[in-house]
Amino acid sequence: MIEKLIIGSLVVLLYFDYQTLKQDNKSKKIYLMISIPAGYMLYAYLSGRNLPNLDEGFQIIVGPIAEAITSWLQLK
């Protein structure tokens, strides 16, 4: 419960931080753009679901190469 309260107050603080951008529309757009993945992760965290994340994304892209290199290095 305390955890959710703290995270809730953080979201409010971020809203105030967003408001300080005032007329800077370009910055506002970028701020919102970053907030989308933040919202996604917040949902994943609060719901306790194991959703795809950045680490898994990198695993898909470079995982096979990393695996090939490390398994070669670990060969005696």
Added chain:
Amino acid sequence: MHTGKISYWQMAVLFQVYMTGSALINIQGPMLAAAQNSAWIAMLLANLVGFVILYLVLTLHNEYPDQCYVNQVRLTLGNVMTYLIIIPLFLVMLYITANIVYGMGQYFTTSMMRETPLFIFHLLILITSSLTAKAGIEVMGRMFHLLMYILLFIFIIMLILPYNTYEITNLLPLAPQGFKPILHGVYVGFGFPYMDILFFAMIIYLVKQKPGQSINKWLYLGLLINGIVLTLTILCSLMGLGPLVFLKKFPLHVLAQLISIGEIIERIEAIFGIALILGTYMKISLLLFILDQALSTLFKVKASHFIYIISAVVLLLSLTMYKNEIELGESGSFLQTSVTFFFGFLPLLLVVIIAKVKSKKTA
């Protein structure tokens, strides 16, 4: 782009705390697991690779001394390529920052404060670091100066006090399984901490240029000191703990537990915790500043606007990316090097080569 300016010495201090900060605590475990008894040789070789990365970064800095890495890429490859290179690099930096935060949190939840929830550590360090990053490079340059001395003092104390446990024979056999484990250690060291040098390229331009002087020698010297410090921590861990060292995630913590001088100075691992917080705090502050710098320069907007939202993203990433410390360990020593190589090192090499060709053509 940020506009504050700092002196050569302050930049050298920032570089030192940035490179040594969290690595002082986190590198021994993965390095010893990969290279076993020859981990200290692997550390020195990885440091040598670090010199290559720093050389590339400084070559680019000398071509465009008043620009950060984002603008250096823009001036060399054009706008579209800049987006293609910097957005993945931005994600890599987020990933590494989250890894460092998680590393600190898991140290506390596994060895010192087991009942406290992980997110408390992540939250507190990110709030403090984001406020520091928001204060700007000049404040960090002044503040980290003192903190670096404290960190180095703790480091010296931690290595000198357990002197009675050191057995030089524990270093032998040097490389019982051949050269491959050493290469494995270099592979680990390349991803963390030495590829982080590239991220530092975002802020090197903030140094106050003086005619006839260069930042290059300061940074090379800083990197050399970093290599010596990290190698010493591995050597002392090996000599102090023997074969036990390969089973420990934080060998320096165990080494601190062994300190016993006249039954007065005992169990000083809490000081190790202080060093860990200090190092991680300084590194994360600089990384948040660098992330904001990359984003604001990429989209050509005013700097310092995004530090808090980036901190929130890092917090949530660190809380959701891994289910346990084993996953973090696998990611850090297995995936991080390949990720930084493909999204950081290769583009850097390309940019340096093209920048050199361009400058030769215009000369």
